[in-house]
Amino acid sequence: MKHLITAAALAALAATPAMAGEIRVGSVAGVTGPIAELVAPIVAGRNLAAAHINANGGLLDGDTLVLVLADSQCDPKAGVDAGNKVVNVEQVVAIVGASCSGATNGMVQSVTIPAGIPSVSDSATAPSITDLDDNNLVFRTAPSDAYQGAALAKLAWEAGYRKLAVTYANDDYNAGIAEVFVANFEGLGGKVTANQVHEPNKASYRAEITTLSGGGAEALALFAYYGGSGITIIRNALETGAFGKFMAADGMFDVSVIEQIGAENLRGNLMITQSASDPSNTSYQLFAEAYKSTGMDPGAPYAAHGYDATFLIALAIEQAGAADPALIAAALPEVANAPGEIIRPGEWEKAKALIAAGKAVNYEGASGSVDFDAAGDVPGFYSVNTINAEGKFEMRFLR
Amino acid sequence: MEQYYGYFLYLLSLLTMGGIYAVLTLGLNVQWGFTGLFNAGIAGFFAVGAYVQAILTTPIYARHLGGYEWPIPLAMLAAMALSAVVGYGVAKICIRLRADYLAIATIGIAEIIRLVFKNEGWATNGPRGISQIPKAFEDLPQPWNTLAFVAMVLAIVMVIYLALERARTAPWGRVMTAIRENEAAAAAAGKNVERFRLESFVIGSALMGLGGALMAQYLKQIDPQVSDPLTATFLVFVMLIAGGSANNKGAILGAMLMWTVWSATEILTSRLPDEFAIRSAYVRIFLIGLILQFILQRRPQGILPERRPKPHPRLRGDRAPAANTGSTKQ
Amino acid sequence: MTCRRRFGEIMDATPILRVDNLVKRYGGLTAVDGASFEVRRGSITGLIGPNGAGKTTTFDIIAGAQPPTEGRITFEGNDITGLPTHELFHLGIVRSFQIPKEYGRLTVIENLMLVPPDQPGESVWATWFTPGRVRAREREVLELADEALDFLGLSHLREELAGNLSGGQKKLLELGRGMMTESKLVLLDEPGAGVNPTLMNKIIEMIRRLNAERGYTFCIVEHDMDLIARLCDPVIVLVEGKVLTEGPFSEVGNDPRVIDAYFGGAVSAAGPA
Missing domain, CATH: 3.40.50.300 (P-loop containing nucleotide triphosphate hydrolases)
Structure with missing residues (x-):
């Protein structure tokens, strides 16, 4: 075991305790691994937030926010290891990340929840993170995939539908969205006349459609991938005359739907939701401008979420008034949610002054309003896509 | 002091992961070190163990098979058993193949296993994986839960070590080594080569399954990425070869050492400016290769080379020494 | 004839x-x-x-x-x-x-001890659960192997790895296996x-x-x-x-x-x- 002692000594030498005037926050990301290309812009988003904060007075009494990068490789093994390092060796007070849902799940369950360190993930979207028994330590600025179901239910209700039939492909993603959709639609007062799972990649779905059409539904809510079963189901439904109107989630968002079914059949009859940032939002524009000036593309997926997660942790440290993990965890929802004066990306000085004055702040992020619910999740932001006169998708941002 | 407590906890995490990898390297040592079976599909057996542990112990959850809530030790035995069964099936088909073909076949099988777990979403929650896996001793307060888990992992490593060391120095290990050294001659000495190779493969697979079961508990989350060939097959080979193939102590040493290198180098690289820190993440993978090169150049048999059991004492008094027989004349 | x-x-x-x-x-x-x-x-x-x-x-x-x-x-x-x-x-x-x-990486004596049939120690279970039986048979096998080594005149190379023997000594060892x-x-x-x-x-x-x-x-x-x-x-x-x-x-x-x-x-x- 001699080598271990050597290694420990090495680690001790390498990791000097946090220097005075420095507050460390872990930046855990899948730097290597399957989504490495996606992660670089996200890390850039986090670093941009840290730069904004440090350039405008820093944390508390002028302390520097130091982001300590650790590689989660998009793998729970590496996620747990990275969490152990930033928490135990680097002694961080909070963590941004990890990137992938699996790595995040491993890291928070195995390391940060037992250690009492709050974490804010900027790109983990698995619904299973919502279900964790996390002592209110796990947050995320990336919306759970399941939220899309809620957004679509609201859209359906507002479009005047009261009776719907539901079918979903037998995979995690679509089943998850459908489950949430049904619960929300019924919650709004709607009636689900039939709810049926189907196996993807069958040649015909006429049998399923016959069953679904029994209850007198006004439209069919369809959760599937366009290539797997979605297009076939719409075609079969139109052929049999069982359904004429459809709602769908982003698994159906593809031009081949229009090409294969025909725009004339779908115009006014199909709504597809899709995750999106609001381009007209002031917060987003502020972020996009700053991010662009560093030579990056603000459209990069989850870059805005990375910025928001980091900025929120900084606000929470400021609100807590100390680099104390438990206080930071408690302060996170306070700074993210209403009530309070609205703070936008880059407005660190303003926020610092307000908090110092004892006023409440409410961060409105680049990725959305980032209001945490009880599970530490944020609602997603979505657009609805319909087919216009030219036979193309037309996007409308949902507010 | 908090800082040193933190180092202590990190050391425990190194010991835990090192210990779990040691279970895998010991398993590989049975196959490759003792018997010379080139199993390039460690990740597959590891994944079987991890998923069996996860499915059998997790509470009911809508998105994957579960709700059996088996006691943890029982699930670990089941994980070993099922990995052994899969190992038996694979060996039945592939064991006659020559080393390089066996490697190709096992790579393929591991990939098939990974894809099955990835695609059979009803059972495994697909790419999202299984979360909230119960972990032994997790109800104890910190740091006792961590300490107890480390102690369990190291105790398991110790038991495996003792069992394998006894088997290695017994006639069983002698036959395995003979098969590795020369298959045809082992057959000529009446050994059923195929049966022994099969046995070795199955024992190794069971240990890999156990490694998976421990890993699933430790991480509390598994998904197909856990059985990524880089960290679940390649790294295990590196550990064994660096530590000393066919040497059980070497297998454990290699696992501990390589995992420490793999993990602790990041503490240094994260000190670099961000741009370099991102790049240096790849340098760590390179570094592992470099260390392997260095060890193989300096010590071709690994840090702890293979050692035969202690000399057998002569049972009868010394006879007339050497070169006595040629003189017998008729 | x-x-x-x-x-x-x-x-x-x-x-x-x-x-x-x-x-x-x-x-x-x-x-x-x-x-x-x-x-x-x-x-x-x-x-x-x-x-x-x-x-x-x-x-x-x-x-x-x-x-x-x-x-x-x-x-x-x-x-x-x-x-x-x-x-x-x-x-x-x-x-x-x-x-x-x-068997190059087995010792000379092990090369011979490998050969005899009916060695309970060839079952991995026996090595764990009935070590007494394994040891008893191992003594017999060892005696047999020493006898063969004496016969071959290789006793002085008993603990040498067989891979290090000369070509001629390996030939003798081949012959010795037949005696086991x-x-x-x-x-x-x-x-x-x-x-x-x-x-x-x-x-x-x-x-x-x-x-x-x-x-x-x-x-x-x-x-x-x-x-x-x-x-x-x-x-x-x-x-x-x-x-x-x-x-x-x-x-x-x-x-x-x-x-x-x-x-x-x-x-x-x-x-x-």
């Missing part, structure tokens, strides 16, 4: 091994073409022939390394055609290899190949002693006519995959057909060995 016995004991006249009409084809090539012969119990039978006569193939088939295309092999009256090598071992048939196949079991028939593949005259004498001596003292029957494939002449009786001559003749070396060596096969036309007809 031509059976004579050098050491004067009464010899069992029934064949220990019988090869009937053995044929081996590789695609279009016929390596063995209907060879039939017998090996008498207690004899040291030589199997010779020019290059390509099919003697190595015949040897491999008897040793279970490959199955014949046609034909039958009987050992002590039982059909053993196509049985794998390790099963033949348990019937009492032990083989050596032309190029010594030692109740061998009935020992198949030797060119025991004299690449061996210096001193060692050759020693090997011949060993074979004679094993034959005389332990009653092993030997079947030897050999190129070296000196060794054959000094050791083997009878000698079976294979030419073009068939038995040309058999008899004592003195008769066979003067047979014009044999001389012709070695030095005449048959050489040009050499096929695969």
Whole structure:
């Protein structure tokens, strides 16, 4: 075991305790691994937030926010290891990340929840993170995939539908969205006349459609991938005359739907939701401008979420008034949610002054309003896509 | 002091992961070190163990098979058993193949296993994986839960070590080594080569399954990425070869050492400016290769080379020494 | 017949091994073409022939390394055609290899201790749960191995890795493996190949002693006519995959057909060995 002692000594030498005037926050990301290309812009988003904060007075009494990068490789093994390092060796007070849902799940369950360190993930979207028994330590600025179901239910209700039939492909993603959709639609007062799972990649779905059409539904809510079963189901439904109107989630968002079914059949009859940032939002524009000036593309997926997660942790440290993990965890929802004066990306000085004055702040992020619910999740932001006169998708941002 | 407590906890995490990898390297040592079976599909057996542990112990959850809530030790035995069964099936088909073909076949099988777990979403929650896996001793307060888990992992490593060391120095290990050294001659000495190779493969697979079961508990989350060939097959080979193939102590040493290198180098690289820190993440993978090169150049048999059991004492008094027989004349 | 016995004991006249009409084809090539012969119990039978006569193939088939295309092999009256090598071992048939196949990373004594059958320690369960039984048998095996080492004159190399032995010592070790079991028939593949005259004498001596003292029957494939002449009786001559003749070396060596096969036309007809 001699080598271990050597290694420990090495680690001790390498990791000097946090220097005075420095507050460390872990930046855990899948730097290597399957989504490495996606992660670089996200890390850039986090670093941009840290730069904004440090350039405008820093944390508390002028302390520097130091982001300590650790590689989660998009793998729970590496996620747990990275969490152990930033928490135990680097002694961080909070963590941004990890990137992938699996790595995040491993890291928070195995390391940060037992250690009492709050974490804010900027790109983990698995619904299973919502279900964790996390002592209110796990947050995320990336919306759970399941939220899309809620957004679509609201859209359906507002479009005047009261009776719907539901079918979903037998995979995690679509089943998850459908489950949430049904619960929300019924919650709004709607009636689900039939709810049926189907196996993807069958040649015909006429049998399923016959069953679904029994209850007198006004439209069919369809959760599937366009290539797997979605297009076939719409075609079969139109052929049999069982359904004429459809709602769908982003698994159906593809031009081949229009090409294969025909725009004339779908115009006014199909709504597809899709995750999106609001381009007209002031917060987003502020972020996009700053991010662009560093030579990056603000459209990069989850870059805005990375910025928001980091900025929120900084606000929470400021609100807590100390680099104390438990206080930071408690302060996170306070700074993210209403009530309070609205703070936008880059407005660190303003926020610092307000908090110092004892006023409440409410961060409105680049990725959305980032209001945490009880599970530490944020609602997603979505657009609805319909087919216009030219036979193309037309996007409308949902507010 | 908090800082040193933190180092202590990190050391425990190194010991835990090192210990779990040691279970895998010991398993590989049975196959490759003792018997010379080139199993390039460690990740597959590891994944079987991890998923069996996860499915059998997790509470009911809508998105994957579960709700059996088996006691943890029982699930670990089941994980070993099922990995052994899969190992038996694979060996039945592939064991006659020559080393390089066996490697190709096992790579393929591991990939098939990974894809099955990835695609059979009803059972495994697909790419999202299984979360909230119960972990032994997790109800104890910190740091006792961590300490107890480390102690369990190291105790398991110790038991495996003792069992394998006894088997290695017994006639069983002698036959395995003979098969590795020369298959045809082992057959000529009446050994059923195929049966022994099969046995070795199955024992190794069971240990890999156990490694998976421990890993699933430790991480509390598994998904197909856990059985990524880089960290679940390649790294295990590196550990064994660096530590000393066919040497059980070497297998454990290699696992501990390589995992420490793999993990602790990041503490240094994260000190670099961000741009370099991102790049240096790849340098760590390179570094592992470099260390392997260095060890193989300096010590071709690994840090702890293979050692035969202690000399057998002569049972009868010394006879007339050497070169006595040629003189017998008729 | 031509059976004579050098050491004067009464010899069992029934064949220990019988090869009937053995044929081996590789695609279009016929390596063995209907060879039939017998090996008498207690004899040291030589199997010779020019290059390509099919003697190595015949040897491999008897040793279970490959199955014949046609034909039958009987050992002590039982059909053993196509049985794998390790099963033949348990019937009492032990083989050596032309190029010594030692277990390089086992010690010399382990090389021998490996061989005996019925070792409970070969079950991994037994090593864990009945170590007493394992140890008891291990003592017997060790004694046997030391005996063999003494016989071979290799005792001083007991704990050496077999891979470090000289070529000649490896040859002796091959021979020693045959002593570690109740061998009935020992198949030797060119025991004299690449061996210096001193060692050759020693090997011949060993074979004679094993034959005389332990009653092993030997079947030897050999190129070296000196060794054959000094050791083997009878000698079976294979030419073009068939038995040309058999008899004592003195008769066979003067047979014009044999001389012709070695030095005449048959050489040009050499096929695969």
